[in-house]
Amino acid sequence: MTFWQFNSAAELRGDWFFPTETRFGGGRISELAGILDQHGIKRPLIVTDRGLKSTPIPECILSLAKASTTALLWAGADQNPTGQQVTEGVTAFHDHKADGVIALGGGSGLDCGKSVALLAGCGGDLWRFAYPRSLETQAERSSVPIIAIPTTAGTGAEVEASGIITDTSKPVKAGIVNLSMMPRVVIADPELTLSLPQNLTAWTGMDALSHNLEAVLVKQFHPMADAIGAVGVRMCHDWLPRAVNHGDDIVARSYMMAAAIMGATSFVKGLGAMHALSHAIGALVGTQHGLTNAVLMPYVLQFNRTAIETPVAALARYMELEPSFDAYLSAVLDLSERVGIPKRITDIGVARQDFERLAVMALPDFNAGCNPRALDVAGLVSILESAS
Template sequence: MSGQTRPLWDFEDINDNHLRADPDGIAPVIALPTTAGTGSEVGRASVITDEQAQVKRTILHIRMMPRIAILDATLTLDLPRHLTAATGADALTHCMESWCSPAWHPMAEAVSVKGMQMIKAFLPRVVADGQDLEARQQMLVASSLGAAAFQRGLGGVHAIAQSLGALYDQHHGLLNAILLPYVLEANRSVLQTQMDDLAVYQRLPSPGFSGVMDWLLTLREQIGIPRTLGEIGIDDGDAERVGRMAFADGCSHTNPIRHSAQVYAQIFSCAVRGE
């Protein structure tokens, strides 16, 4: 977007702001991902922190979609273990929140399930051995699937994580990984069918929501993700502010339940304290 004559924030993904952009001023993109997480190589948006306002803003335009995406696993071989885990958990969160979205999109549903099956098989492997080229390649594909799936929408995990990322400058994937079980628990009352089906598709030893949660908590331990936000230095002194920001975040619109700002503040506090 550097070829535009207007300020960057004029193109924030609100209503028809993207129409303000001059398509000829958008440089073509060739994407070579070096992490298996966000899946931006198949997306048309960028999330950028507005440091002055302490918020994350989405800049979107169809011409920002990469014309070529090259998934070369050798580019990810030197990624440190903790970033491999956090970015992989980000891809998992994309798939899971897409799966739980109330929006109707059968293709995205199918893609999200396949992504989670691949992550279940290969994320523990690649965290255990960063030189496992097959696992690296499969995680790159799973990451792209997750990004394709979230055209169905994301949810409360991203709504809170994006708020925290702007306020505390913490790694987005790590925030997602920590928050995921807490947000799922807050949405549990409307997820029975989705979790029953997912437990079957993932061939989990226990059925339903409990089976899915057991898998996620075991995976969290396997790949070294902290249990609480408190463990990475975040307290809940700003809980009300975080709740308001999460409620206002666009991702909250496709959460399975339209939680209030107060409920988002409570979820955040639970994730800080491990409650």
């Protein structure tokens, strides 16, 4: 473990200004009232998901925010938030006469909160911001400020300008994209993840790995993202088992929270077949996002093998493994086993008769076009078949 030089909560602390202002470290949630004041936010709407509502965290955030503002808590997002829920959040925003959003939670609360802030500021129909239509609406900007507070170490949604929202009329998980969705300030306090259950720690942590890994393997010249993603991959392999098996270990939780931020920072390059299929499966079957990526991971690596052998061998070398594709694949299989990831997609409720439909849904996903090996329906079906 000598690769990592910082081994106490006091050392694992920092103020970062890339990709957005980030206050990182245990206990930093206590800075919330001052941050709201600094940004002139007097009436924030705290947007979170129903799952988190059953924990003490939202009430704790509400009381911290109330030290300097008239804050209101709205916990209307599902595990896979929908366009209807974003609209309801916008109504709550206007009813409260809010002037800012505190996006709180894992991916669900953060993505819903950022989408609420976008639509509250711009008005109209949410879906005009869904990729690829978002390419034509980038000139529109919301001025509603967002303060992001992650409660999981996985999605990294706190440091990126998009959100995944389900359009239940299709159904499809749409990528809502607008630069004004980038939070002004992130409070990344690993203490908020200490009570995350073992399974969610594993699933969200594997999501962080999938972001760093898929981003590194996208064939696009972006050496900054590659460097961040490569370190993020190793961080997940080295620290996720400890975070899963020793949930109260603030050092492991801190490294995983950093790895999640790095994943979302590196995936400005795009992602790949793991996420394209995972979005389709999530929209149709409702599976947890990180778990779905985790189950798919070894099969997508094998499908892409001919296109990624060289960078995967380089990753293996960096991780001090034998520099080969097979050595890295073994490390993924070992990690999955250690954190309790099922081996087959049929184990998480995906039915064989839906494979063709899922492949058709995944192909237009905004990540499918970034996959290192060209995708078509037959290729996506072959991944699902190998994973069943």
